[in-house]
Amino acid sequence: MTKHPSIQSMASAGCIVEFLQGNEPQLAWVEQATGDKLHLFTLNKRESKLAASRILPWIGPRFEGAHNREAILEKLREHSRLREELAAGIDPLEIWELAQGEVTVSSPAWFAGLSFENPDVDRVAAMGRALLAVKTHFKFQPPNFEVYPAEVVERRLAEQAAARERELVVTAGQTFFHELWTGWASGRRKDAAKLAAQLDPEAAAKLREMLKALLADQESPQWAPLWQQLRKGLPEHPQQPLILAQEWGLIPPHYNFLLDQAGYEPGDAWSAAFSAEIEALRARLEAMRGEPDPARFLSVDSPTTRDIDDAFRVEPLPGGGWKVRMALARPTAAWNFESPLGQAVSDRATSLYLPEQTSHMLPEALGCGLLSLNAGQPTPALLLDWELDAQAAPRSFEPRLGWVSVEANLTYESVERWLESGETTDEHGPTVAVAHQVAQALRAARIERGAVILDRPEPKLALCGPPEALRVELCRQEEHPKAQMTVSELMILANASIAAWAKERDIPLLHRVQDVSIPHGYAGVWTSPVDMHRAVKQLSGATLEARPGRHASIAAEAYAPITSPLRRLSDLVNMAQVQHFLESGAPLYGREALTELLPRIAARLDAVGQVQRFRPRYWKLLFMQQNAREREFEAVVVEECGQLTALSLTELQMYVRVGREMLGGNAQPGQRFWVKLGKVDPLTNEFRVMSAREEEEKPDVGDWFPLDGKE
Template sequence: MALERYAGPGCLVEFMQGNQSQVAWVLEESSGRLRVYTLTHREEKMAASRVLPWMGPLYDGPRDRSQISEILSTHQARREAGAKAIAPLELWELAQGEVREESAQWFAGLVGETPDVDAVAAMGRALLGCKTHFKFHPPKFEVYSAEVVERRLTESAAAEEREKVVVAGQTFFKELWQGWAAGDRKRGASLAAKLDPEAAAKLAGLLRRVIADADDPEMATLWAMLRKGLPEHPFLPLILASQWGIVSPHHNFHLDQADYDAGNDWHKPFAAEIEARRAGLAALAREPEPIPFVSIDSPTTRDIDDAFYAETLPGGGVRLYLALADPALDWDFGGPLDTAVAHRASSLYLPEGVSHMLPESLGTDLYSLRAGEVRPSLLMEWDFAADGEIVGFAMRKTFVRVAENTCYSVVEAALERGDAAPHLVLGWKLAVLLRDKRLERGAVIIERPEPEIILAGYPDDAQVTMAVCPSYPKAQLLVSEFMILGNTAAAEYAVSHGAAMLFRTQDARLPPEVRGVHSDPPAIQRAVRELPPTLTEPDPRPHATLAAPAYAPVTSPLRRYADLINLAQLESLLRTGAPRWSRGELEARMPALSSRIEAVGRVQRFRPRYWKLLFLQRTCKERTFEGVVVDCGGPFVSLSLPDIQIYVRATKDTLGDTIYTGQRYALRLGRIDPLTNELRVFGAEEIPASLPDEQLFMDAGAS
């Protein structure tokens, strides 16, 4: 049974269909078109170009359909058996490196001396099935190199694994979604128990990756296959993962997207370096300055990075000392721990807990200005005239021992009673003068109530309530003005020494109506709308809102990486007379640092909003909320919810015929979705200006 060169009537041919080789009998040939009879007892028409290059044998004389079927079955059985007996990998070993490509007949000759057409066809089938080692370029088979084979084997294994995961995951994901849509939050575990453990691990890993990055290119194809048949939802991966139980209820997906580890285990790989920091600091420590510094923070603050002391000078002036925590003294910039800290970029202060930028053993212990402990410090010292003008400034590296860690409420109460320590009274009076001078220079100060988000039962059974944070205006003014003073002084010192810093700039001329203090929602909205964004730049420019000629944050080096860099610049200037980094080096670092600051900043901005919306969602049926119109231009009206510090839009039809800025409404809210950030106003009732608030709003257990 020889190979034929021409596919005429009575010739057996093979063609590919459904990724399988099919044998057929040629009934008729005309102008490159064939009419064939197949094993499935059907006639088909096809182009002669579809025929595989092993034709034959050729049978003479007429045959009826039953005879043709019997002949086809016989050859099909021979070829199937022959293909199974062939070891294509052994053939590849023989041919690889010897030939680039050859025909099926040539390969069949390696197995038998005089292969017939069935043996050649069997070889062709075997080689077609070994796609990792051979590629069919009719009429020959290319022999892949060892490097290509290795790559294709890897790709093939990945494809098989992907198929396995898709088969397991498509039904599973649909069932998870159906359970979530029906409000059945307990079905996930029972459904997952039916999964193959390996497939389950792959599916869980995929969901976590897609939660963190919806555009993950490595997961895009697999995710697209798995989500077929499911509705479009921007948080589908998070919903499925939550329903499954592989992430907790109210999972903070913002952390995933920012690649930020919220726990305190992230620093474990750096244990040796942390100990090196302890040893290095112990070797540098010396007797602290004899100044009884005091720090003022929230009662839960553990990363204490500033403290002060004020004393009277002859002639009525004031000397102010500001001590800043100094982790830069022995910090290994560029080391593994520094790289990890730079990636964190900032501490996070969220309702569910604090995540510190530095390892807690450093940020809340070794470098924290804890009372009674000797700590490295960058010490700033000012002399002020009686009217608040600066008449002298100095700065030095040193060690300090803080006398007292106190909190805002204690200082506020003492100042109100009139029995505060002299340095506190002096500090507060100086802060008032500093604030007044900034206002004279055109500063913008926003005063609004800060809401407090209170969580209980987090994460499994989170209950959220809200209250207005207690206000401590005198104590908070004292701290905020000294921080502005310190950051401004840091910038001016660097400028005077020609050193680059990470300056915060807002180089704009603000209109007169924007300057000053704003406390009511419409005025705040007008001011904020006029304020340009602040930038981080290596060159000093004014900061309009703060009325500072230059501003370089340096007062929070335990909490913000940019402050740590700026502190290191000052520390190097004091120690060597030159900054640690040149302008060009700082500029080169800025893209990566800015990207991380923005990513982590989104977590700090958006996560509290999630909890606010959840609070509104759970209480909107029981109460109304005060809204103040801040902008009534355009098709929608913008309202501020002062107690929640959130904005909402409403149609003009909802609010009535007469709408004006500053108008107050009792709002009925609904269709609230914390995930999708949806919040609608369903109804509103105007609040008469003379009616007290307490007669209008029903409190659902939270003020």
């Protein structure tokens, strides 16, 4: 292609040139060219010095002779208008369509040839300007333009749209969030609906989406960068997204963001998506129904329990000892861990029992209905049979598969009443009385082996009133120590026996392992805060492992949880392992396969378990906050920690540290105080003691062994 005479090869005096400033082409007149240095007079009447290498690759036209500044400006204006008009008539996307696939890199003049015949310098410059304006399709690599392929263009267009959207969201969101935050911080809430109405609808939707995502993960790679821009100017607060979402009305007051973090859907609505699979499972169970075992099994639970997964029958043996029979719900009878329902249940990992709501691991139609050991309902079960001697040591143990129809679902209250009164006129009274004898013997044997038992009942919380004016109340917790001990000891017996049985047969199970050495003197049942605190310091948390190992505080050489298969994933998996072995002689998962599954199971149990651990603490803190001005809280000194003293708030089972001087400088473990609370913040999980006064009556420190270790 012949170069048009108006196009110059190099810049010299009298040439019109262009250069980039602020990503925009600027028109100028070359007044003097000395080597690589150009002295320019620009369209905006400024003199400038510039390296020739910065000149855009369309130089010209060149005008001979001398010209005054007015003449120069007139020439510049003329060519500027012409180039703007020409550029406005060019469709750079059409140029890209023509060039894409033909060339990857070419000169501005070549591209100008696609729109103009023998283009002059103004038309080349117009084409260059048009291509510079679409950085998504062309890349300027002086002196040429690179043509981006279609996949790169698509990506860059998406990035450009995201950047525009981000700018729109940031501009709108910063002011909006600042208004919401200042209203919350000052206690004078703003009209969020009125403020939100001023937002661009797309920006508002993005802000909503972001806040809800941040409730689950404030470090989200997708949202964290945008959030950091939006929160500029706001003070630091660990629950800022939660507060803003509540102020906006996106979530209700006291929203449980821990569920979002755990990825756990509360309630039972989630199970609706699996209704067809639930019905198919119901049909399979109906087809495989067997004759119920004739034993008259009894279950004992709280009156609100709907997912009943254990029942027992205990009878004395002639000559001493007992025959113990137990039925455990067997949801694995027709279970498929790989099905959509099986995977959803595995992801839920455990049931949650919170003051505001109970959420079951299994669909309620199964866990509270079809598979629960409800009285009079034929249910698949794992049947466990023991013969125990007079010290409750097992003479024999045998697990087997079957069906049961539990005779009665008893409550802790009724069982406690029978045990306290010694009443045996009720038809179930003698059975629970014998079961309690067995439990006493089992506990005594465990303590003899070194078990550490902490009797620390959690307070019962009740939530009263609408969410916007909710009050937390502490209810008097009815204690049923004999009934609860009876059930817990039988469950420990079952889990320890299954672990020992599986170990003998090399059946891999999930075990709770707490392999620590407990010093002499710590075995026993401890009830006082001081005793329990001392004992806890000698222990470590049990870990979930795919190998048998000692559980020190339970005093079991191996402990494989299996008694709560309706409520906990580890028990469900262990039930499947035992069932498959009894059916076929081999477990469902080999040791290697179970070891591979373990990290996922442990991670889900831990993630959902965080909700169970921390959500009740939130309600306790809210109770403290609501009552801090009106009342004092009873506290017991449990430990001296240098310049700090650890206190247990006995009513709430909460611990806090205060300076020694607040307690008079020399408080002793067991000493009781009434404390006044200052700052209490449920959202940041903290509270502080403002003052303390000693109780007049000296405390009973409990039957603890001497501090120096001497007996």
